[in-house]
Amino acid sequence: MVTGELRSQVDKVWSAFWSGGIANPLEVIEQITYLLFIKRLDDLHTLAESKANLLGTPIENPVFPDGMDDTGRRPRPYSDLRWSRFKNFSAQEMYDVVDQNVFPFIRGLGAEGSSFAANMKDARFTIPTPALLSKVVDLLEDIPMDDRDTKGDIYEYMLGKLATSGQNGQFRTSRHIIQLMVDMTAPTPQDRIIDPAAGTAGFLVAASEYLREHHPEIWADAASRDHFNRLAFTGFDSDASMSRIGSMNMQLHGVENPTIQRRDSLAEEHSVVSGADAEGSYTLVLANPPFAGSLDYETTAKDLLAIVKTKKTELLFLALMIRLLKNGGRAAVIVPDGVLFGSSTAHKALRRMLVEDHKLDAVVKLPSGTFKPYTGVSTAILFFTKTSSGGTDHVWFYDVRADGFTLDDKRTPTEQNDLPDVLTRWLSRPPGRIETWDETSRPRTAQSFLVPKSEIAAQGYDLSLNGYREVEHEEVEHRDPQVILAELMELEREIQEATAALAKSLAARS
Numbered sequence: 001m002v003t004g005e006l007r008s009q010v011d012k013v014w015s016a017f018w019s020g021g022i023a024n025p026l027e028v029i030e031q032i033t034y035l036l037f038i039k040r041l042d043d044l045h046t047l048a049e050s051k052a053n054l055l056g057t058p059i060e061n062p063v064f065p066d067g068m069d070d071t072g073r074r075p076r077p078y079s080d081l082r083w084s085r086f087k088n089f090s091a092q093e094m095y096d097v098v099d100q101n102v103f104p105f106i107r108g109l110g111a112e113g114s115s116f117a118a119n120m121k122d123a124r125f126t127i128p129t130p131a132l133l134s135k136v137v138d139l140l141e142d143i144p145m146d147d148r149d150t151k152g153d154i155y156e157y158m159l160g161k162l163a164t165s166g167q168n169g170q171f172r173t174s175r176h177i178i179q180l181m182v183d184m185t186a187p188t189p190q191d192r193i194i195d196p197a198a199g200t201a202g203f204l205v206a207a208s209e210y211l212r213e214h215h216p217e218i219w220a221d222a223a224s225r226d227h228f229n230r231l232a233f234t235g236f237d238s239d240a241s242m243s244r245i246g247s248m249n250m251q252l253h254g255v256e257n258p259t260i261q262r263r264d265s266l267a268e269e270h271s272v273v274s275g276a277d278a279e280g281s282y283t284l285v286l287a288n289p290p291f292a293g294s295l296d297y298e299t300t301a302k303d304l305l306a307i308v309k310t311k312k313t314e315l316l317f318l319a320l321m322i323r324l325l326k327n328g329g330r331a332a333v334i335v336p337d338g339v340l341f342g343s344s345t346a347h348k349a350l351r352r353m354l355v356e357d358h359k360l361d362a363v364v365k366l367p368s369g370t371f372k373p374y375t376g377v378s379t380a381i382l383f384f385t386k387t388s389s390g391g392t393d394h395v396w397f398y399d400v401r402a403d404g405f406t407l408d409d410k411r412t413p414t415e416q417n418d419l420p421d422v423l424t425r426w427l428s429r430p431p432g433r434i435e436t437w438d439e440t441s442r443p444r445t446a447q448s449f450l451v452p453k454s455e456i457a458a459q460g461y462d463l464s465l466n467g468y469r470e471v472e473h474e475e476v477e478h479r480d481p482q483v484i485l486a487e488l489m490e491l492e493r494e495i496q497e498a499t500a501a502l503a504k505s506l507a508a509r510s
Contacts, residue, residue, distance in 0.1 A: 006143070010157055013139045020132035025161055030241055031127055032158060035140055037248045038102060042083035071104035081105055087137050094137065095130035115259045119247040122240060155252055159200050173202055173288040173334065176404060177370065180419050181286055181332040181381060182206045184426050189215045189224050191232065194282045194324055196265040196289065196317065198235025201246035203286035205253045208233060233258035236265045266304065266316050282324050285331035289317035310346035314339055318350055322358070325386040337378040340463040351461035355453060359391035360384045364398045364422060365465045369407025394434055395456060397465045398422050398448040444470035
C-alpha cells in the first residue's frame, strides 16, 4: 500500500499533469504508463549489461542495440533513447528525443504479430510542453521503482485515481476485491487465465503476483517460465487505450509476453479465434464485466445467443465465460444482483444452466457501496466450475457486510472487514465430502450457510441470498404471571392511596 511520503510524490506527478494542461485522467494514466515503461526498458538493459560484464560475454537480447536509431525524424544513437541518458538532457532536447525517437522506437517493439506490438503501434506522445515532460521525468526519477512490489503498489495507486474520475472508473475493480477473488480461486502454474473485459489488467496482474508468491518453483523450470510469460495470461478489452495500458501494466509487473488484445468479446467476430486461443482453452476466468448494458442481436455473437437469447451484457458475458472455459475450468465473476433473481426467461435459463449443467460453487454477496463513488448497484461474486455434466450439490452463500472501507462515496478505510473471514471459511472446505465442512451446521440466520441444490431448483433457481436466509427472532423472556399480577395489585393500591390523598387536599382548600 502506498502511504506517507510515497503517496505525496505520486500525487505530485498527477498534479503536474493537471496543471500542465492534461485533465483527462485516462490520458494522464496512459502517459505515465508510457514513461514508466520506458524507464523499465532501461532497467532491463542495465540488468543485461551487468550480467554480460559479470560473465565477460556479449549482452544477450539487448533492448537498445548498438548503432543509430533511424525510426524517428532525427536519427540518434540508441543509447540516447535510454531513460538514464535522456533524463540529463535539457528540457527541449529531452522532449525532442522522446517525441521523435523514443516513441517511434517503442511503437516498433514486440515480436511481429504479438498483441504487445499491436497495442503499441498506436502509442501517442501527448505531453504538450518540454517543461512538463522535464518536470514529470524528475518526479518519477525520485520515486523508488526498483522493487517490483513497490512498483506495483505505486502503479495500482495511480490506477485507483480512475475510480474517482467519472466514467473512467468503470475500467477498474478495487484491488481488495480482486485479491479476494484470486485467493479464492487459487491459480496454479498450469492455469491459462483469461479476463474477457480486462481493462487495465488488474485481475491478471493479481493472478501473476499470486503465482509468484505461492509457486516459486515456476522459475526453476524453463517450460514453466515460458508458460508464465507467454500463455498463462490473456485479456480482451474493446478500448484501445485500455489494451495498451493493460499490456504495459503486465510488463511493469514482470510478465514478458501476455496476450492483451483489443477485442469486443461479445461481437460476432469473437468466435473466429482459433488455435491456442480458441474457446474452451482456458482453465480460469477472473472478471468484472460491464453490466447494465444492452446490445443489438445483429452485432452479438450468434453462438452466445444460442446459449442465452438476450441483449443484456451481464448475461452474455456469463455465457461467454462458459464457452471460454474447458471442462474442469473455474470462474469468479462479479455480477449485478439482477442476475441472481431476474425473472426474464434469459435470467432463469442462465441460472438453471449454472446449477444443472455445471457446478455452481458459491454466491458471495457484496455490500451495495462496494463500487462507489461511480455506482451504487448491488453486486455479488459468482464462483462456478464448468463441467458440462452437472455437479452442483450445495451452494455456499456469504453475506459480506463490510469490506474494509466505508460504503459512502469517500470509501475511507475502516476496521470492519469481512473479506478475511470469507477467505478463511472458503479455504476450510474439506476435499471430497462436504458433510464434514463446518458450514453445513450453520443456521440460515448466520452470515454464511449452505443451500442444497434441490431447494434452489424448487425456488426457480433464485440465487439471491435473502431468498434463503431466515430472520433471527429476538427471544423474549416471559415472566411468571403471578409476579405480574402481584405488581399490578401493588400499582392499583398506590393509585388508590394517591387518589385519596389528592381528594383530601382539595377538600381542605375548600
